[in-house]
Amino acid sequence: MGVPSIFLRTFGCNFTCDGFGMPRGGKSVERGQVAFAHRNTPYKDYKELPLVSTGCDSYASWDPAFKELSPVLSTNAIVDGIMEILPYGQWRDEHLVITGGEPLLGWQRQYPDLLNHLKMHDLKEITFETNGTQKLTTEFKLALKEWSKWYNREITFSVSAKLPCSGEAWEDAIKPEVVCEYETYGTAYLKFVIATEQDFADAQRAIAEYRAAGFEGHVYLMPVGGVESVYSMNNKNVAMLAMKHGLRYSDRLQLPLFSNAWGT
Numbered sequence: 001m002g003v004p005s006i007f008l009r010t011f012g013c014n015f016t017c018d019g020f021g022m023p024r025g026g027k028s029v030e031r032g033q034v035a036f037a038h039r040n041t042p043y044k045d046y047k048e049l050p051l052v053s054t055g056c057d058s059y060a061s062w063d064p065a066f067k068e069l070s071p072v073l074s075t076n077a078i079v080d081g082i083m084e085i086l087p088y089g090q091w092r093d094e095h096l097v098i099t100g101g102e103p104l105l106g107w108q109r110q111y112p113d114l115l116n117h118l119k120m121h122d123l124k125e126i127t128f129e130t131n132g133t134q135k136l137t138t139e140f141k142l143a144l145k146e147w148s149k150w151y152n153r154e155i156t157f158s159v160s161a162k163l164p165c166s167g168e169a170w171e172d173a174i175k176p177e178v179v180c181e182y183e184t185y186g187t188a189y190l191k192f193v194i195a196t197e198q199d200f201a202d203a204q205r206a207i208a209e210y211r212a213a214g215f216e217g218h219v220y221l222m223p224v225g226g227v228e229s230v231y232s233m234n235n236k237n238v239a240m241l242a243m244k245h246g247l248r249y250s251d252r253l254q255l256p257l258f259s260n261a262w263g264t
């Protein structure tokens with residue numbers, strides 16, 4: 001948090017996470033309602049889509065119902081877009097965060113091109129915000145090794161592993177061997193989104209599985225809540241739980257600063 005960052009958001013996810021903010025076992029219908037409204041009166045831009053208080057707050061970046069609102073860009077166009085956003089038109093101290101959806105799906109094929117682009121030469125730090133279920137391909141592993149070999153470049157895997165409160169099944173979401181391999185190619189940390197004591201018990205079970213597999217990174221707890229009303233019910237309790245158990249707390253800075261508006 002607080003690091004000047006460019007966010008590159010890729011389209012597509014292997015999950016839907018319709019359980020966030022719902023009673024256990026419940027599925028959010030908000031995304032379906034937005035899709036229904038979009039079919040009748042199409043939104044022109046993803047920034048017009050309503051924020052949701054339940055389910056995945058990044059639904060516009062993976063639900064096929066909204067795919068046409070995401071541009072298809074060449075590597076050159078992405079790099080030019082990044083250069084326009086960078087305060088000095090070139091990389092200095094900024095961080096590149098590649099997020100989604102799930103950015104380690106087939107997009108792995110595309111990143112070597114992006115990272116080796118001439119105008120990306122001065123980039124020193126990348127974070128992949130992943131759900132921790134996707135193995136790295138052999139080609140991508142080689143590309144990451146090569147990229148990080150120069151100029152103290154750093155790679156981080158910010159792994160938001162999905163607990164049952166997301167609505168995803170444990171065996172699909174908790175993949176310790178996948179996440180442990182990320183640690184060979186950079187720094188990895190785990191981040192669990194939670195609201196209740198039951199969620200925390202699930203997080204503890206997951207942490208035990210990751211540690212048993214050899215995971216060495218830090219562990220963060222983050223309050224559930226894509227909108228302020230939900231977040232503010234949870235944030236203090238989650239911070240207290242983190243302190244009580246010697247874990248790290250991750251806030252959602254985009255909420256107090258920007259109300260989680262699209263693009264933040």
Ligand code: SF4
Nearest residue numbers: 013015016017056101
């Ligand atoms: S893994 Fe992340 S992006 Fe994918 S559906 Fe779940 S919360 Fe949304």
